[in-house]
Amino acid sequence: MKKDYSKLWTLFKSMFVLSACTFGGGFVIVSLMKKRYVEELKWLEEEEMLDVTAITQSVPGPLPVNASVIIGYRMAGIVGSLVAIGGTILPPMVIISVISLFYNQFRTNPYIATALEVMRAGVAAVIFDVVINLAGNVVKTKRVLYIAMMIIAFIATYLLDVSAMLIILVCLGIGLIDLVVTLKKNKKGEAV
Numbered sequence: 001m002k003k004d005y006s007k008l009w010t011l012f013k014s015m016f017v018l019s020a021c022t023f024g025g026g027f028v029i030v031s032l033m034k035k036r037y038v039e040e041l042k043w044l045e046e047e048e049m050l051d052v053t054a055i056t057q058s059v060p061g062p063l064p065v066n067a068s069v070i071i072g073y074r075m076a077g078i079v080g081s082l083v084a085i086g087g088t089i090l091p092p093m094v095i096i097s098v099i100s101l102f103y104n105q106f107r108t109n110p111y112i113a114t115a116l117e118v119m120r121a122g123v124a125a126v127i128f129d130v131v132i133n134l135a136g137n138v139v140k141t142k143r144v145l146y147i148a149m150m151i152i153a154f155i156a157t158y159l160l161d162v163s164a165m166l167i168i169l170v171c172l173g174i175g176l177i178d179l180v181v182t183l184k185k186n187k188k189g190e191a192v
Helices: 002-020 026-040 046-058 063-101 103-108 110-140 144-158 164-191
Strands: none
Touching (some): 002 026, 002 063, 026 046, 026 063, 026 110, 046 110, 046 164, 110 144
């Protein structure tokens, strides 16, 4: 039983630290989660982390909380999800509560304004890193369909200003069709 508590503690602590040290939104935490859960703890394979990222971006809610639900459930079931959610939401809740008490001082402080500007540059670099890693993982699949979808989605978003929700839904539909076709091919191959 101690081993289960140890895993739950590691899960809580990891989510807590990631959430406390992440500034700039959900995409920033993706690369940190990959480093922690794929490379350090080896709880997930890289493909699983890519799947977690895709799912968390596709469902409503904050990306870090969605990811904590999936990773927590994968590691320790429902209890793991609850522990991971607790570790994820506790730091921002405390930080925002403290900031709300001193909002006027934060808003007018030139040092804090400068620090926030500097953090934006760091956040942009981390998001760029996430984009490169995710694109690299798509290219590694060597599936022309996935690579074409990635390029078309980029063009639709960046050049044509198409809604991200529409792109996600279209990609989901194409992915489901691809899955059905692949399953039918596999069944035909097994029948022969």
